[in-house]
Amino acid sequence: MAPTASKSPHPxxxxxxxxxxRAIAKHQARGDALIEVLHAAQxxxxxxxxxxxxxxxxxxxxxxxxxxxxxxxxxxxxxxPKGEHTFVLCTGTACYVKGAADIQKAVEHxxxxxxxxxxxxxxxxxxxxxxxxxxGLAPVAVVDNSVxxxxxxxxxxxQIEQWQVQAxxxxx
Amino acid sequence: xxxxxxxxxxxxxxxxxxQIKHRILYCSAAGCVxxxxxxxxxxxxxxxxxxxxxxxxxxxxxGCMGLCGEGALVKIQSDDTLYQRVDESVAxxxxxxxxxxxxxxxxxxxDQTAPFFAAQVKIVLxxxxxxxxxxxxxxxxxxxxxxxxxxxxELQPQEVIEEIRKSGLRGRGxxxxxxxxxxxxxxxxxxxxxxxxxxxxxxxxxxxxDRSVLEGDPHRILEGMAIAGFAVGASQGFIYxxxxxxxxxxxxxxxIKQAERLGLLxxxxxxxxxxxxxxxxxxxxxxxxxEETALIRSIEGRRGRPRPRPPYPSEKGLWGMPTLIxxxxxxxxxxxxxxxxxxxxxAIGTPKSTGTKVFALAGRIRxxxxxxxxxGIPLRKVIFDIGGGTPEGTEFKAAQTGGPSGGCIPAQFLxxxxxxxxxxxxxxxxxSGGMIVMDSTSNMVDVARYFMDFCVDESCGxxxxxxxxxxxxxxLLDKISRGAATTDDLVLLEELCMMxxxxxxxxxxxxxxxxxxxTLRFFRNEYEELLHQPEVFVPSGDGRDNxxxx
Numbered sequence: 001m002a003p004t005a006s007k008s009p010h011p012x013x014x015x016x017x018x019x020x021x022r023a024i025a026k027h028q029a030r031g032d033a034l035i036e037v038l039h040a041a042q043x044x045x046x047x048x049x050x051x052x053x054x055x056x057x058x059x060x061x062x063x064x065x066x067x068x069x070x071x072x073x074x075x076x077x078x079x080x081p082k083g084e085h086t087f088v089l090c091t092g093t094a095c096y097v098k099g100a101a102d103i104q105k106a107v108e109h110x111x112x113x114x115x116x117x118x119x120x121x122x123x124x125x126x127x128x129x130x131x132x133x134x135x136g137l138a139p140v141a142v143v144d145n146s147v148x149x150x151x152x153x154x155x156x157x158x159q160i161e162q163w164q165v166q167a168x169x170x171x172x
Numbered sequence: 173x174x175x176x177x178x179x180x181x182x183x184x185x186x187x188x189x190x191q192i193k194h195r196i197l198y199c200s201a202a203g204c205v206x207x208x209x210x211x212x213x214x215x216x217x218x219x220x221x222x223x224x225x226x227x228x229x230x231x232x233x234x235g236c237m238g239l240c241g242e243g244a245l246v247k248i249q250s251d252d253t254l255y256q257r258v259d260e261s262v263a264x265x266x267x268x269x270x271x272x273x274x275x276x277x278x279x280x281x282x283d284q285t286a287p288f289f290a291a292q293v294k295i296v297l298x299x300x301x302x303x304x305x306x307x308x309x310x311x312x313x314x315x316x317x318x319x320x321x322x323x324x325x326e327l328q329p330q331e332v333i334e335e336i337r338k339s340g341l342r343g344r345g346x347x348x349x350x351x352x353x354x355x356x357x358x359x360x361x362x363x364x365x366x367x368x369x370x371x372x373x374x375x376x377x378x379x380x381x382d383r384s385v386l387e388g389d390p391h392r393i394l395e396g397m398a399i400a401g402f403a404v405g406a407s408q409g410f411i412y413x414x415x416x417x418x419x420x421x422x423x424x425x426x427x428i429k430q431a432e433r434l435g436l437l438x439x440x441x442x443x444x445x446x447x448x449x450x451x452x453x454x455x456x457x458x459x460x461x462x463e464e465t466a467l468i469r470s471i472e473g474r475r476g477r478p479r480p481r482p483p484y485p486s487e488k489g490l491w492g493m494p495t496l497i498x499x500x501x502x503x504x505x506x507x508x509x510x511x512x513x514x515x516x517x518x519a520i521g522t523p524k525s526t527g528t529k530v531f532a533l534a535g536r537i538r539x540x541x542x543x544x545x546x547x548g549i550p551l552r553k554v555i556f557d558i559g560g561g562t563p564e565g566t567e568f569k570a571a572q573t574g575g576p577s578g579g580c581i582p583a584q585f586l587x588x589x590x591x592x593x594x595x596x597x598x599x600x601x602x603x604s605g606g607m608i609v610m611d612s613t614s615n616m617v618d619v620a621r622y623f624m625d626f627c628v629d630e631s632c633g634x635x636x637x638x639x640x641x642x643x644x645x646x647x648l649l650d651k652i653s654r655g656a657a658t659t660d661d662l663v664l665l666e667e668l669c670m671m672x673x674x675x676x677x678x679x680x681x682x683x684x685x686x687x688x689x690x691t692l693r694f695f696r697n698e699y700e701e702l703l704h705q706p707e708v709f710v711p712s713g714d715g716r717d718n719x720x721x722x
Contacts, residue, residue: 033473075456093377149207
């Protein structure tokens with residue numbers, strides 16, 4: 001373990017743990033702030049790997065089972081890394097009535113991946129949301145953090161194809 | 173800050189607003205932002221700057237203006253003109269033609285005398301689309317925090333509760349329990365510390381009322397909660413909000429900071445003896461956390477699993493202390509009742525369901541958006557006058573209220589008044605206010621399967637009827653959709669639904685079969701059409717042809 005210039009609280013020397021420590025200190029390391037701390041951790045690291053959960057359990061003085069239980073109970077937390085791009089399809093009632101299921105099928109077919117998973121090359125994550133609250137614009141998808149309203153099947157497939165073409169042009 | 177300071181501040185802000193010739197409001201709620209209203213704002217700012225009109229004009233972002241399907245929306249406040257589909261080029265025309273030359277841009281004008289606007293009564297949404305959602309001064313100028321000032325300086329906690337009780341206000345989260353009674357129970361409950369919780373975990377797919385209120389008028393919720401805290405004797409409040417609403421979270425955080433700075437939250441509010449703090453707790457995507465006992469567990473940082481009631485949270489809630497839990501819309505109704513009196517509120521709506529209800533109108537309907545109507549309004553008026561009916565060439569089939577816990581109201585009940593009791597008689601519920609319209613293109617078995625799919629996913633797994641029952645109901649619906657089911661399966665489906673309904677632990681399981689039962693009740697023919705019809709077998713008499721004897 002090589003000592004780093006600014007000391008990280010974690011043996012890996014990863015400085016992101018400093019940010020996490022700050023978030024934990026903000027809640028006085030209280031056990032009931034677990035969900036808030038997990039939000040912060042996911043914001044910093046992108047996803048919650050087992051090592052990170054252990055670190056949080058220690059810092060909040062909680063059993064690991066509690067931390068793991070909470071992290072897996074809530075849909076918002078993910079224990080796997082996300083793809084480079086995310087395609088969040090709203091499957092709320094309004095979107096459903098306006099044909100979100102057709103978009104879902106077409107996108108799944110194009111990516112050869114089911115919703116809730118990431119493509120094998122780690123490029124595209126397909127996520128389904130219960131309702132993003134833009135029902136007036138149904139059907140809706142959140143494409144890399146920007147909301148695409150009144151989406152058509154073709155529009156969705158075009159977006160996916162665009163990402164796939166980009167991925168081929170710039171080999172990782 | 174004293175009450176006099178508050179009044180002075182309101183007057184100062186009112187004078188400032190009157191001096192500005194044109195107040196240009198653009199909708200900055202999620203629907204319009206998705207339609208590019210930030211681009212509209214930038215275009216407006218630029219054109220106004222180019223024309224040298226910065227001193228005469230003010231551009232501000234407001235909450236939801238209602239007609240979400242026609243965004244981005246822009247309003248010129250001085251002559252109350254509303255424009256739809258305002259992109260950058262339209263924004264330029266609005267400034268050049270309307271502001272400078274005084275001619276309205278006809279192509280994008282919205283007729284505000286149309287039934288969509290005329291049939292609505294706005295109490296909860298009165299500030300949405302009228303004030304800058306990020307400015308506490310604007311809220312105060314519109315009469316904000318007057319009710320809190322009145323409560324802490326002129327009224328006794330008992331009097332506040334009495335006023336709320338007399339208004340007839342009922343919980344807007346869907347169950348419809350009397351708000352005044354609930355407050356009274358929490359006040360009487362024994363505990364060294366009491367809590368006030370705002371349930372903003374709006375999980376029903378197709379519902380966005382609470383989000384719109386939080387984004388458009390966050391101070392209204394803070395004020396309502398503070399009044400509730402004063403009435404029940406609590407000094408700490410929590411807002412439990414979904415992580416899926418980042419804009420609402422951001423605005424609430426800002427609003428709390430502003431209110432604390434002015435001494436409208438925190439210690440010694442308005443120089444009285446009353447202390448009240450509000451913290452935000454962010455949910456993490458579990459529908460069951462809308463159930464109050466699960467919500468409590470989640471605020472405590474645990475898995476959101478419900479527990480049996482009683483004891484009710486009003487006696488044993490957060491950390492075992494008496495806790496008042498109300499929905500966003502319920503708190504939004506508090507300050508108008510304190511300001512204008514319970515008699516005024518009770519006169520709106522029906523005798524048993526007073527006031528108004530906000531609905532999120534979506535699905536196969538022309539005018540999608542956020543509406544507020546008096547209780548007791550006929551459903552027909554909501555769907556055909558306000559909503560403009562279904563798209564051309566299709567016929568209205570049903571309105572779905574209450575989300576995955578509710579039911580469908582078919583066309584024969586279009587004249588039903590929209591209130592708690594009437595909706596219950598046809599097997600649906602008021603719910604939190606999502607109203608999804610279905611037309612002849614919607615397949616009802618599919619709709620039921622969709623909701624059951626949701627419940628399978630969202631069941632917390634604590635009790636068996638809900639955890640296992642929902643999976644089997646979903647399996648049966650799947651079988652019916654595939655055309656592989658028989659009449660026996662339909663009987664089994666009904667039995668299973670009743671079992672899950674009657675034996676589940678919490679509201680989620682108890683109401684999960686509702687969409688199936690309600691579609692079975694009104695659209696049984698659609699199920700029966702899908703049933704597998706075995707070829708009719710006529711025995712020939714000697715038994716040799718009968719395969720069962722083979």
